[in-house]
Amino acid sequence: MSAEIPRDGLTSRFWETKPMKDLNQQEWEALCDGCGKCCLNKLEDDDGTVALTRIACRLLDGESCLCSNYTDRHKYVPECIVLTPKTIEDNLYWLPMTCGYRLVYEGRPLYDWHPLISGNPASVHQAGVSVKGMTIPEINVDEDDWDDHIIEEPL
Template identity: 65%
Template sequence: MTKFAPRFWEKKPLEKLSEAEWEALCDGCGKCCLNKLEDEDSGEVALTRVACRLLDDQTCRCAHYENRHQFIPECIVLRPENLDTHAYWMPQTCAYRLLWQGKPLPGWHPLISGDPNSVHSAGVSVQGMTVSEFDTPEEDWEDYIIEEPI
């Protein structure tokens, strides 16, 4: 595991983070890999329990993270330079979104707790609660909307 400066995310702007620091901000909740519905009128985004086919619902990680675009070309690669256009798609508890909004990381975040499983222990991840996009027709996704934050 890479060693980071204590609370580096509070000392550096997002655009100055190293690749490893940027990746370490991910709490491993898996919510970014849930299919979302956007209200055409309000622009409001709702998370569903319908998971991307690449999400491992037990680890809450992408099963093919490094080459996910070969399978899911539309998968968003979140970067500091595109947060203005993509952060609203991210879950309310997402570290990237929180820091972009000037908010602190929650106490259950693995960078604060020191425990990579704290996101699951806190009940904030999608561990064991998703349904497959293969088994769930898109017209039924509204039936699987979840309230945030979970």
Template identity: 65%
Template sequence: MTDPIDRSGLAPRFWERKKLADLSPAEWEALCDGCGKCCLNKLEDEDTGHVELTRVACRLFDDTTCRCAQYDIRHQFVPECIVLKPSNIDSHAYWMPRTCAYRLLWEGKPLYDWHPLISGTPETVHEAGVSMRHRTVAEFEVGEDDWEDHIIEEPL
């Protein structure tokens, strides 16, 4: 499967030498590992702020490619979709998956060996069992009251 993210021409291990705020747009996009977990509906405890991921995916999520089927125009269909960027990561990183490169770097942690920037191939995220490839249900198939039945475990 072809990786829609162009990681060519980027400096080796740029994420280890630059702050998130200093990344170029191409470097920022290259951090996406293609797991698809950011496109999952989440449940947040109002009292504690604890976030659980569900396997209930956004209506635009393609669980074969683990990508948004309408990425460039997604806000026309899902206005509440958050565009994660250096200027808003402080307020949004907490709800990103624990394995997400953006969250890991924001927390001062290294990327996992299966990340495409380390492995050199976008398939390793799937081979490692981290992605949501073929593991989701569409949000129109599950009522919001039943999302709790679809919580997935995240690594600690």
């Protein structure tokens, strides 16, 4: 039986059958649910505990929850982490608990609101798990005041 081919050209439920290291670029990018949580600035304690803030990377569009200059982001934000199958293990500690990359890496199912399941890119916002409308651009907050903006992860 052949796999269903959705309109976007991706094989249906590819993440369940294909090892992460074998995903092509389009499949890899499709694992992103578009929540924007990875683009929030985080604070890390000496013990390695990571706290999420509502302070967003200067390139995050707070309404779409997407990078406003994804292709050239390293030109403007050199410290932006490039997540790949090779780098994911080293970055799990700061990835959101609902992150598609994290879930697939850990062998857990994607949530029903994930666009690969729902077929709707807006479902992440409709489910209330994105940062849509709740961010503050990092250029508006002094770094010494970031701890005043710690939040719980929207689940």
